[in-house]
Amino acid sequence: MTQQKESQHPETRRLDVDVERRLGELQLQARFSCAAAGITAVFGRSGAGKTSLVNMLAGLLKPERGRITLNGETLFDSQAGINVPMERRRLGYVFQEGRLFPHLSVRGNLAYGFKRVPKNERRIQLDEVVALMDIEDLLERRPSALSGGEKQRVALGRALLANPKLLLMDEPLAALDQPRKDEILPFIERLRDEMAMPIVYVSHSMQEIVRLADTLVLISKGKVEAVGTVEDLTSRLDLRPLTGRYEAGAVLTTAVAGQDKAFGLTELRFAGGRLRVPHLNLPLGQSLRVRIRARDVSIALSKPENTSILNMIECTVQAIGEERSPQVDLQLDAGGAAIWARITARSCRALDLRPGLKVFALIKSVAIDRQSLGRRDRAERFLAEDQ
Template identity: 65%
Template sequence: MLKVDVEKSLKAFHLNTRFECESSGVIALFGRSGSGKTSIVNMLAGLLTPERGEVVVKDRVLFDSSKGINVPPQERRLGYVFQEDRLFPHLTVRRNLLYGWKRAPKTERRIQLEQVVEMLGIEALLERHPGKLSGGEKQRVALGRALLANPSLLLMDEPLAALDQARKEDVLPFIERLRDEFDVPIIYVSHSMEEIVRLADTMVLISDGRVEAVGAVDDVMGRLDLRPLTGRYEAGAVLSARVSSHDNEFALTELEFGGGTLRIPLLDVPTGTLLRLRIRARDVSLALTPPADISIQNVFKATIVAIGSETGPQIDLRLEAGGAAVWARITKRALMSLKLEPGREIYAMVKAIAVDRHSLGRVTGPDRFLSGE
């Protein structure tokens, strides 16, 4: 288990955070800038000392104010990937990679240089210096250096924030492989919902130094009461679906989920692949009767199970489609004119091109997934 129960005053900001979860897979710390995410990670790493509390990683106590325990950072056996690469500029890529590996106890060097070089595709970079690398290449090397320290837990603090979208798409598959192939639990800090949905198993939602919710990503994203914190613009449903067929003529892939069939732009993945995907509430329209003669490719029957209480002109509705939760955002005028209420059966409509491809992932286990693109 991972247990964090810490308190710290930082100038005018007071952090009082407590959560427990399984120390496996990817645990995402999500919240707005200034919510305390980086401070929590720094306390895990030992770079910031809590005034009170306890930090336990896999039954190993790293900090306990009541017992006077405060393990030094270099003895915590945690890897850290920062927002900026922080590579040693005077060392080659090879020597940067081996820096942490040489400091790991010989008996615990289960991850080797050759494995990491192959996974990250950086063999051609080994004799270069960091100044000769692109931003994406630097982050791949930083990932490798942290992994070669053979840590019991890997900390990633906004590792993609300094990269543009194209470079992010280059690095994300390597983070997915790291997650799936090395069995090292990861604390992943981000304010990008796309990254969280694509990578994480568990979400810890943080606001003003406090934990507001802990749970599976789809559960936390599905809670109406957390919409002010998870973000109304990005709000939506996280669904599991299986690739059933490909339509090469029209460049579409068909997915089967609890509520029926979804068609999305063509994916290069085998049939039978289990995917996790996000459909934003703003991309779902509703009809009382089966729509006909429309361009929208995805229409499925659903039941309204909850209606939000937003004060503005729009409102969110939670739908259930064959056991799958789906969200729709409509105007209050539409809500009134259609006389929508909980228990009402309706038809949900989603454009094929509306499915969020940046957060699309493939399930590799009960709760894990990697890119399907």
């Protein structure tokens, strides 16, 4: 598969956004800058302004004030009177529902955008997309004969064949059940890794973001509250109300360090030690992002003996949540890697936990499921070129 990378100098492969618009009772004021490479996830609660923000990028919604530039090209500038029409922005858009043309076959849907791209600008070809999305057997079907997952694969393919400079995805998995989500996620990973397609990905699912995203944009009540790596933002206690308290946890960057075939376990190495997780069919050295939920971490003052828990990681208590409730969140430092733990306030007092105290984080191997993992290999290399 041919990698479709922009030819600009790495410093110009950026998306810069600074826009404002009143949307009913919501005042959208979004400002951020990120590399136009890998996947940038826009995360926030319903009504935070995520879809409106992406619609402004696409040209479907006009800001009242501001500026949008992509790879050095101005798409919108209120002061300069620039508002590039949607069809000339060369941005692909994948919606929740797919929005395929019902009267066209899959082949016809794929060809719709492709035919409108000048021949000398067709970096991505039909046969490439058919193979990438694994839809050769679907080409003669109509959308009514497709499953939800198949429709989204076709929608992805159609967006790609428009040969976009940037792909916008507005909660593309929200309307699918978990088996269909599991079907689509590998194809989105292939867009990121094999085609180096820069993507802005709107989602309210932290599972999807951990698996897919490189950069995280947190938006709340119309304002961008933080921009950074998934690992950095999910490790911050102050951002917990935005990243989701119930599903709160830390994200670790790891690498496959060993395979225990006898017991069906894989050993992962990270800055603070090693983790044993259910078997992963991955080669040694494979980079992997792992999400550990705070509610799956227990605390011990000394290393336990005669226990079924395989992961016992020596840590230092870095911070303790200050809210008054029956549960307390702890931020732990494991050799430079952040881990969260959620325990009862009673346990916190009984153990006399405080910043600076040495403890052991106890994590059950079976608590780290496949929904908590995301491969990081080629996407990280592409981003490294932008540094």
